[in-house]
Amino acid sequence: MEFRDFGDRRLQLPSVERDDLTDERPTLRGEIDLAEAHVQYGEHAAHTGEGSITKSVLSGLNLSETVYAPLELSDVVIEDAELSNAVWRKTTARRVRFARCRAIGWQLQLDKATDVLVEYCRLDYGSLRLDRVANVMVFYRCTFRETAITGDLSRVVFADCDLAGAEFDAAQATGCDLRGSQLAGAQGLLTLSGATISTEQAVSVAVQLATECGLRVED
Structure with a gap:
């Protein structure tokens, strides 16, 4: 087992050995049942389907x-993929890593997320709903311009992310860690009660928080 540490949180990475995988060219539509496969550079745009993917690597799709x-x-592992304007509902993810994906307008609903890492991804102009997170979910160096982020964020880490323009509507956020991310310009900060931010971040969002509280800020 391989782990990554993010502050005081430890995330378990996917348990998949690339050398043991079979190169496949599935359609990824209809009934999906993919296991122990390496799928590279396929065209699957606008496909619809349901099913499961286990112990596999999807590269450049x-x-x-x-x-x-x-x-x-x-x-x-899903890496270097184009996910723009995709709609993934009722998704369960256990030990999953998204890396360097372009996901503009992606609508993702995670019923349950366990040890999920999303890094170096563009998640702008989309929607992200988390219903339940077990252990931890980490977003590392991602962008969320005008993305709606809703649901249970209590075990979520946003590390070095650009959240300017993001719209939060959290049901829970105790334990959410936002330190190191850009928060200025984000909306719905009052729904993040219990989340952790740095002193520097607190200063940068002071006016926004005051405005959301109904205060009028004047020089």
Whole structure:
């Protein structure tokens, strides 16, 4: 097992050995049942389907405008993928890593997320809903311009992310860690009660918080 540490949080990475995988060219539509496969550079735009992907690596795929529901991911790496305008509902993710993905307009609903890492991804102009997070979910160096972020954020870490323009509507946020991320310009900060931010961040969002509280700020 391999782990990554983010402050005091430890995230378990997907348990998948690339050398043991079989190169495949599945359609990723209809009934999906993919296991122990390495899928590279396929065109799957606008496909619809449901099913499961386990112990697999998906590299360089065009998954834009896909509609998947329900979808179960377990020990999966999705890297360098195009996810723009995709709609993934009723998704369960266990030990999943998204890396360097372009996901503009992606609508993602996670029923349950366990040890999920999303890093170096563009998640602008989309929506992210988290219903339940077990252990931890980490967003590392991602952008969220005008993205709606809702649900249970209590075990979520935003590390070095650009959240300017993001719109929060958290049901819970105790334990959420936002330190190191850009918060100026984010909306819905009052829903993040219990989250951790730095002193520097507190200063940068003071006016925004005051405005959301109904205060009038004047020089």
